[in-house]
Each structure stands twice: as structure tokens, then as C-alpha cells.
Amino acid sequence: MKPIKVGLLGLGTVGTGVVRIVENHQHDLLSQSGSPIEIAKILVQNKNKTRNISVSSDILTENPWDVVENPEIDVIVEVMGGIELSKKLILTALDHGKHIVTANKDLMALHGPEILARAAEKRCDVFYEASVAGGIPIIRTLVEGFTSDRITKIMGIVNGTTNYILTKMSQEGAAYEDVLKEAQQLGYAEADPTSDVEGFDAARKMTILSTLGFRANVALSDVEVRGISKVSKEDIAYGKRLGYEVKLLGIAERQDDAISISVQPTMVKHSHPLASVNGVFNAVYVYGEAVGETMFYGPGAGEMPTATSVVADLVAVVRNLNLGINGRRGFVPYKEKKLKTDEQIVSKNFILLHVEDKAGVLAQITQVFAEYEVSLESVLQHPNRTNSLAEIIVITHDANKAAMTKVLKRFESMDVVQAIKSVYRVEG
Amino acid sequence: MKPIKVGLLGLGTVGTGVVRIVENHQHDLLSQSGSPIEIAKILVQNKNKTRNISVSSDILTENPWDVVENPEIDVIVEVMGGIELSKKLILTALDHGKHIVTANKDLMALHGPEILARAAEKRCDVFYEASVAGGIPIIRTLVEGFTSDRITKIMGIVNGTTNYILTKMSQEGAAYEDVLKEAQQLGYAEADPTSDVEGFDAARKMTILSTLGFRANVALSDVEVRGISKVSKEDIAYGKRLGYEVKLLGIAERQDDAISISVQPTMVKHSHPLASVNGVFNAVYVYGEAVGETMFYGPGAGEMPTATSVVADLVAVVRNLNLGINGRRGFVPYKEKKLKTDEQIVSKNFILLHVEDKAGVLAQITQVFAEYEVSLESVLQHPNRTNSLAEIIVITHDANKAAMTKVLKRFESMDVVQAIKSVYRVEG
Structure with missing residues (x-):
């Protein structure tokens, strides 16, 4: 059976994990993907570095084009990180008809649409399970x-x-x-x-x-x-x-x-x-x-958890290769993006204020919330032991962000408010 | 675009949820699967029953063979439950080249291998995500x-x-x-x-x-x-x-x-x-x-969570139909099953005994554990307020089941042990 040949970009923590899994799980990977998987080339920064994994020096290279333009290679696994070079290498690999598995969240967050569009054009797979939350699929x-x-x-x-x-x-x-x-x-x-x-x-x-x-x-x-x-x-x-x-x-x-x-x-x-x-x-x-x-x-991270996700993606590419359906099961966003306005962003909030410790202050504070129609779930006031101020903690009911911004702006301008110590969104 | 026609077996809780999702999410399902999805036939027990969902009475039938042998139908969604009839219907549907989505755990647990083998033979999909843990994929x-x-x-x-x-x-x-x-x-x-x-x-x-x-x-x-x-x-x-x-x-x-x-x-x-x-x-x-x-x-259950999983499977079948790869991505067990012996089953254990409240009993009890080489993580003894007995709670370290069985058998034969009140496996 013809093995599927993999070019690995990077042999750091995750790359090492990928080599380990591919080597140790040959039988399982074959049973599940339908083909033997062989790591045929590995891009490293320094061929002569001592590593805690044994790989044949024949397959190591310091020249990335040896990997991404190599006609023998079917799939590129990118675990080197970074943005500009990775992007260039992945786009070149796609132009050479190679499928991509990447763990690179920075790249996918910034250039995902461009990479996925090129992949669709070239009928290639791009999978990136490991880019978010390491071992969680x-x-x-x-x-x-x-x-x-x-x-x-x-x-x-x-x-x-x-x-x-x-x-x-x-x-x-x-x-x-x-x-x-x-x-x-x-x-x-x-x-x-x-x-x-x-x-x-x-x-x-x-x-x-x-x-x-x-x-x-x-x-x-x-x-x-x-x-x-x-x-x-x-x-x-x-x-x-x-x-x-x-x-x-x-x-x-x-x-x-x-x-x-x-x-x-x-x-x-x-x-x-x-x-x-x-x-x-x-x-x-x-x-x-x-x-x-x-x-x-x-x-969320670590050599083996992340490598697990990378190799699961590799198995998916190989399955698709054997079915002849690469580039045809990709995810395509089909909805138009519309962002919420501040009036539409709604949450509960936690606010901690330091205020002057005198009569009527709490009334002034709660009056501001009322003015902007922010209703309150709970209010707690007590003296701060280390200074002469009082602390007020407010938890609001659902309030929109525009109103909350106005409330906080008003607090900033009030003499009785010494400091807005902290503001948090509240969930659950 | 030619719609994919679905035959639904059962219009109970989950079936109703399936109809709701397919009707309300037409655009999303089309965007993701590549074809419109149409519920073309529904098997019910009584066509005239009042339902809290409106479906055209033309597509209701009380005759299951109208659905599973119907040449118009591409996919059968089985949400009627039960074992013997469901099995017969699903096997017949497979013989007629129809793909299957089922939520039936009883059927899959008992006859999964037979159904999956028939599906492989007929190049049909059988998906059953909803059979375990409802809405969790x-x-x-x-x-x-x-x-x-x-x-x-x-x-x-x-x-x-x-x-x-x-x-x-x-x-x-x-x-x-x-x-x-x-x-x-x-x-x-x-x-x-x-x-x-x-x-x-x-x-x-x-x-x-x-x-x-x-x-x-x-x-x-x-x-x-x-x-x-x-x-x-x-x-x-x-x-x-x-x-x-x-x-x-x-x-x-x-x-x-x-x-x-x-x-x-x-x-x-x-x-x-x-x-x-x-x-x-x-x-x-x-x-x-x-x-x-x-x-x-x-x-784990409920109309809409379970229906979500059923319809996700339906989308997977339709995607496969459009790629022409049905029956080729199925899961095939490739390992031989070997069950552990009682000596190989190892866990921590919690044991609650009622014993006579007199000197030396605890020593006798712990001696039994020692004899079978079960080591203890913690031991708690105190008098029971409602009778003249003492209670002993033991949590063991990892112990094999064979040894634990012998320990419990010995307790049964000891006069000082009034009752083995409870035994639990311990995890975490």
C-alpha cells in the first residue's frame, strides 16, 4: 500500500509529539485512515541540534522549500508557529496541491479566510483543530x-x-x-x-x-x-x-x-x-x-494533547485522500457578519467603587444607575478599613453597554466617587 | 436543486423535534449540506391523533413499509424506539439502499454489529449520534x-x-x-x-x-x-x-x-x-x-437536544450523498475484544460494615484486608447511635476485584460482622 507522505514544518514541542504518535500508532492510524502514514521531511532550524527524539538525519532539512515544493509530499503539517513565513509556506504548499494541517491560531485568526479560499480553489484540505483548546476537538x-x-x-x-x-x-x-x-x-x-x-x-x-x-x-x-x-x-x-x-x-x-x-x-x-x-x-x-x-x-496545550489533535486532522486528510474528496468538506462561512451596537450588548456587571464615607452617597450612586435605567440586583456598602472611604459593590441586572458606559462616565465626574476600582462582566 | 427525501419513523417527542428543526432551519441545512431536505413520509400509530405540530396529513402513514420500501425516500430517520420492529424496518430500508439515522440505543447496543455490517454491504450510512447522551456529540x-x-x-x-x-x-x-x-x-x-x-x-x-x-x-x-x-x-x-x-x-x-x-x-x-x-x-x-x-x-435527553443530534447526522448523510461517499466513512471495529479477568480489574473501594462494638474487632477486620493484600487508604470507626453496633468505613487503595470478592466473602462468614452495609467503587 502506498504510504501517504507528510512534510512536517517544525520539530519543537508539538512537532516532536506528532512524530511520536505517527511512529508509535502506525497500525491504528492505518486501520483508521486506510493508508500507512510516513513522515518524509522535517523542516528544522538546525539539523545538528541534539533532540530528545530519534529521527533519521536524512529527512531533516533547513530549507523550507525542500518541504513545501517537494513533489513527493502529500500533506504539510505546520507546527512551527509565526505568521509571515508560515503563511507563505502554506500558500505555496497549497499551490503545489498539498493538503494542510496546522496548529497555528495566530495564522488562522489573521489569515484564515485567505488560506481557506486558496485551499478551496486548489481543492485541498486545511484542518486546524489544534489551533484552539489543544486536545479538545x-x-x-x-x-x-x-x-x-x-x-x-x-x-x-x-x-x-x-x-x-x-x-x-x-x-x-x-x-x-x-x-x-x-x-x-x-x-x-x-x-x-x-x-x-x-x-x-x-x-x-x-x-x-x-x-x-x-x-x-x-x-x-x-x-x-x-x-x-x-x-x-x-x-x-x-x-x-x-x-x-x-x-x-x-x-x-x-x-x-x-x-x-x-x-x-x-x-x-x-x-x-x-x-x-x-x-x-x-x-x-x-x-x-x-x-x-x-x-x-x-x-489546552502541551506536547501530546496538541499532537493528538494534529494527527486526528492528519487522519481526516488521509481518509479524504482515499475517498478522493479533499477540499470538498471544508467549512465555508455563509452568513454576513453584523456586529452588535453597544446598545445591543447586554450583560450583568460587577462594579466596585471607593466613595466618601458620608450620608447620602449611596443614594447619589444608585440614583445614577436609575437615571440610565440600569436596575440593580444587589448593593453592598461597608467602610474600608485602611482608609476613610467606603466601598460600594454593585451587581446590576442585565444592562446594555452604552448605558453602563454613561453610568461609569458620570461616576468619574462625581466628587464623592474617589475611584472606580473595578468593573467586571458577570456570567452564570 | 433536487431535495433529499426523508422518511421519518415515529412522531413522538424526538420525531416532533426533528420536524421542527428541518422546517425552521431549511436555509442553514441547505447551506451546510448542499441540498434541501424534505420530510416526505412519517410513520405514525394513529393518523388521526391531534398533535402539537402541524404536518400535512398526506405524508402521514400507519404502514411502515410505505416508508422503508418507498422508492422516493433517500434517508430513514428512526425515532420510534423498540427493538424487533425497528430492526426489521432498518434492515429492509438498507436492503432498499436507504441511509439510516437512528436515536435507538437499545437497537444499536443489541444489534449494532449486524446493522453496521448490512450497511457496509449495501454501501449505506448508519449514524446514531443521538443514541448516547442526547445532545452531546x-x-x-x-x-x-x-x-x-x-x-x-x-x-x-x-x-x-x-x-x-x-x-x-x-x-x-x-x-x-x-x-x-x-x-x-x-x-x-x-x-x-x-x-x-x-x-x-x-x-x-x-x-x-x-x-x-x-x-x-x-x-x-x-x-x-x-x-x-x-x-x-x-x-x-x-x-x-x-x-x-x-x-x-x-x-x-x-x-x-x-x-x-x-x-x-x-x-x-x-x-x-x-x-x-x-x-x-x-x-x-x-x-x-x-x-x-x-x-x-x-x-442527555429531551425533544430538541436529541433532535439536534439526529439532524446533525442527517446533514452528514446528505453531505455524503452529495460527495458520493455514503457507506465509506463508517466506523469499523478492528481490534479483537479481550475482557479483563477479575484479577485485572482494579479500583479503590468504599466499604461500610456494621460490626459488634467490642475490643479487637477492628484488628480482625483490617487483618482480613492484609491477608488478601488489599492495602487501606483510610479507616473510620464509630458507634452507631441507633443500635449497639459499631460502624467501620474503609476506603482501600487500588485493589483487584478477585481479592475484594474474597475479602467480602470472609466478612460474610465472620460472626463479628453483622452486615456488609454497602460497597462502592471509588473514582477520582
Whole structure:
């Protein structure tokens, strides 16, 4: 039986996992895909580097064109990351009729439509299950499992680093900076953690998930992003007392034809299934009109979980090769994208204010909410022990973002309000 | 564009949901499947019955052969339930070249291999996503999402009725009989609840899941079954105090090539994601060698969730029709089934004994465990307030079932042991 030949771009953590699975599971992969799978070329930065996996040096190359233009290669597996070079290599590979499996969320979030259009034109497959939530087959679920339903909400804990940090802060009452430092030492956070902690990584993943879930081309710039670097241990402690955990959630919502997508630290009610997703785990909560509540939970990263998703995609490509249907089962967004206005974006909110501790202040504060027709679920006031101010915590009922912006603007201009300490969306 | 014509067998709860989705989502289904979908015939028991959905009486029939032998029909959707007639109808439909979507777990658990073999022979699709865990696309996940991995454990809360009962017992400290009666009044449990409460329904679902997960033909008779009718509120209270929730788990395990499948009430540690799956929700926890821990959570039953899965399967059939690949993407078990011996089935255990309250009894009890090399994680002894006996609760470390059977047999023969009140497997 003719083996399917794979060109692997990158032999880092995930690439190594892919080689391991393809080598160790030959029989299973053959039984399921119908063909033997052979890794025929691997692009590396340095052929002579010592590696913790044994691969024949004959198949290593430092020249990417050796791989993507190689007439022997049927499928390209891209696990090198980065954007510009990866894009160039993938488009070239498609032009040479090769199918693509990629784990590259940055690339798919920024250039997904262009790559998928080229693939459709060339009748090639492009699969990218590993680009979101590592080992959780969430892309398959959205594309195949929920074809019959209309998804109204996707909420995801899709960044393991920030979930690790928030979990530690919550469990140990620790400060953000201390936990970040610890996460960096453990290798859970990068030396420059910006992409994770400021929410950019999660935003890329939400771009991909919302495109699939809402079947409309969502752009990265459509996602409103706020990270966790301003989350204080006090916020977490207050949240806890009121029955909430702070989680960095990607939230994509649809009402009628209008959608909104955001990433932000969110107060999640303890009883909600996302509230107990801890540490580096990921979870994606999907609400469909017909199915109701579902949630998909698993490891968001790591060598073997991510490689599992990559190789599952590879098996799908090989199955399609054997059926002669590549490029014909791809996902095509068929809906027009329409973003919600601020008046249409609705949520509950948590607001912590520091105010002057004197008579009538609470009345003034609640009066502002009333003025903009924001109704309140609960209000808590007590003196702050470390200064002469009072703290007011308000949880609103559903309120639209335009009204909330006006409320907060008014607070900024009021003398009795010393500081708007924190504002969180509330879910669950 | 030529519509794909569907013959629906059954217009009960799920059938009604299927009609609703197909009617209301025409545009979405067309965009995703490539063809309009038309429900052309519906088998009902009584054409003249009043229904809470409007369907043209022209397409209703009381004669099943009108549907399954009808040359106009492309796909049969079977949501009538039952075994013998359904089987006959489905096999006849396959003989007439029709593709099948079924929600029938009983049928697939008992006659799955025969039906799938006939389908392969006739080059027809048979999809059955809705047969397990209603709205959770767990079959797709096992067949497509984890192709590259080796699954070692599947644990499922796959019966909503029993999970509702156990959740209520746990939350309200109520007795089994009282909660069952309430569940019957609410329509969550049937007048004859045997199939649910004795674990038979869960066993059928575990037969399907373990066949898919282990890629070997598991038979219903391979599943060891114990229901929840003997679970007492005392057991639940003790479990809670020690950090466990009692859940009816389907547990399928593999070690090397040997597998075991069971359904039994299990003490699940509070920190395990299955412990907080409450009410009528279902969840399937899957452990893979490469991916590690994953969990899939959602509604296990109900008109619309189940119909969502049925129609997603229908879309898959239509996509295959348009690609001309029906019957060629089916799941085929390729591994030989080998069941574990009792020596190979290993778990932690919870045992509650009533013993005579006198000196030396605890030593005698622990001596029995030592004799059969069962080591203990914790031991708790205290007097029972309502009689003159003492209660001993033991949680073992991992112990094999053969040894545990011998231990329990010895307890039965000991005079100081008044009763073996309860024995549970422990997970998490």
C-alpha cells in the first residue's frame, strides 16, 4: 500500500509529539485512515541540534522549500508557529496541491479566510483543530456536531496561562505579580507574557471559534480585548464572597443576526460549569437554541494533547485522500457578519467603587444607575478599613453597554466617587 | 436543486423535534449540506391523533413499509424506539439502499454489529449520534476527534433519570423511594423505572461508547451492571463527609489489550469534574494516553437536544450523498475484544460494615484486608447511635476485584460482622 507522505514544518514541542504518535500508532492510524502514514521531511532550524527524539538525519532539512515544493509530499503539517513565513509556506504548499494541517491560531485568526479560499480553489484540505483548546476537538464539534442547531453563545476558557494564574490567585489569595513570576519559573508563562495576560492569545482563538459557531467571517479586530493584568486579589476575594470566580472568558454572542465577541476577566457564578475549570485546563461552553447548554473540557496545550489533535486532522486528510474528496468538506462561512451596537450588548456587571464615607452617597450612586435605567440586583456598602472611604459593590441586572458606559462616565465626574476600582462582566 | 427525501419513523417527542428543526432551519441545512431536505413520509400509530405540530396529513402513514420500501425516500430517520420492529424496518430500508439515522440505543447496543455490517454491504450510512447522551456529540468525538489517540478510560453519567435522583438525594438528604416518586410525577422517571434505575439503559449506552472508544465489538452482556435502587441516604451522607458524591457511572477501562465495562453507583471525589454534573445532565469523561483528561457535558435527553443530534447526522448523510461517499466513512471495529479477568480489574473501594462494638474487632477486620493484600487508604470507626453496633468505613487503595470478592466473602462468614452495609467503587 502506498504510504501517504507528510512534510512536517517544525520539530519543537508539538512537532516532536506528532512524530511520536505517527511512529508509535502506525497500525491504528492505518486501520483508521486506510493508508500507512510516513513522515518524509522535517523542516528544522538546525539539523545538528541534539533532540530528545530519534529521527533519521536524512529527512531533516533547513530549507523550507525542500518541504513545501517537494513533489513527493502529500500533506504539510505546520507546527512551527509565526505568521509571515508560515503563511507563505502554506500558500505555496497549497499551490503545489498539498493538503494542510496546522496548529497555528495566530495564522488562522489573521489569515484564515485567505488560506481557506486558496485551499478551496486548489481543492485541498486545511484542518486546524489544534489551533484552539489543544486536545479538545471543539472545531469538529462546532462544524460537524452542531450543524443542525443555531448557536447563540460561546464562552471559552481558552488560555491556560491566564487560567493557571487566576486559579492560583483564587486558591491562595496571592497577588497577580507573584503568581505570574511563579508561572514563568514553571514554564506556564513566557518571559514576555503580554500575549497571554493581555488576552490577545484568547482573542485569536475566539476569532476562530466565533467564525465557526456563527458561520460568518469574524476578524480579530472585531474582538474587544481586556486582559487580567489589572485583576487584584481584592477583586477575587470580593467575587468569592458573593459567589463568583474571576475567569478570563472569551465571550461570543449572537442575538438575531447581530454578534459581539470579547475577551475579558469575568465574574462567573460558582454554580456555572466554567467556574470549576481550574489550572491550565481549557473549556468551551456552547449554548445552542435547540441543544441548550453544553461544555467541552480538556487540556489546552502541551506536547501530546496538541499532537493528538494534529494527527486526528492528519487522519481526516488521509481518509479524504482515499475517498478522493479533499477540499470538498471544508467549512465555508455563509452568513454576513453584523456586529452588535453597544446598545445591543447586554450583560450583568460587577462594579466596585471607593466613595466618601458620608450620608447620602449611596443614594447619589444608585440614583445614577436609575437615571440610565440600569436596575440593580444587589448593593453592598461597608467602610474600608485602611482608609476613610467606603466601598460600594454593585451587581446590576442585565444592562446594555452604552448605558453602563454613561453610568461609569458620570461616576468619574462625581466628587464623592474617589475611584472606580473595578468593573467586571458577570456570567452564570 | 433536487431535495433529499426523508422518511421519518415515529412522531413522538424526538420525531416532533426533528420536524421542527428541518422546517425552521431549511436555509442553514441547505447551506451546510448542499441540498434541501424534505420530510416526505412519517410513520405514525394513529393518523388521526391531534398533535402539537402541524404536518400535512398526506405524508402521514400507519404502514411502515410505505416508508422503508418507498422508492422516493433517500434517508430513514428512526425515532420510534423498540427493538424487533425497528430492526426489521432498518434492515429492509438498507436492503432498499436507504441511509439510516437512528436515536435507538437499545437497537444499536443489541444489534449494532449486524446493522453496521448490512450497511457496509449495501454501501449505506448508519449514524446514531443521538443514541448516547442526547445532545452531546460524543460519538463523533470518539470516532473522529480521538482517532490518533488510544483511549484507556471512559466514564459516563449517561442516564439522566438516575443522575436526577442521586442529585436530589444528595442535595436534600432525601430517601431513594421519595425522590423516585417525585421524579415519576415530574416525568423524569417512567412508571416502570427498572431500565433506568437498575442501570440497564446506561449499560446499553456504555456498550456503544466502549465499542467506539476501544475499537472492538463490545456486547451488552460484557457489561457488569448494578443500579441505584439500593443506594441509601446514609451512604450518600457518608460519602459526602469523606469528600465524595455518589454517581451512577458507566466505566469502561482498558489496560494493554484487556478491557472491562461496568455500570455501578460510584463514590466520585468532589474535585473530579464528574462530581459536579447534576440533575438530568449527562457527561462523558474520556482519558486518552496522549490527550489526558477530557470531558463532554450537555443535556442527555429531551425533544430538541436529541433532535439536534439526529439532524446533525442527517446533514452528514446528505453531505455524503452529495460527495458520493455514503457507506465509506463508517466506523469499523478492528481490534479483537479481550475482557479483563477479575484479577485485572482494579479500583479503590468504599466499604461500610456494621460490626459488634467490642475490643479487637477492628484488628480482625483490617487483618482480613492484609491477608488478601488489599492495602487501606483510610479507616473510620464509630458507634452507631441507633443500635449497639459499631460502624467501620474503609476506603482501600487500588485493589483487584478477585481479592475484594474474597475479602467480602470472609466478612460474610465472620460472626463479628453483622452486615456488609454497602460497597462502592471509588473514582477520582
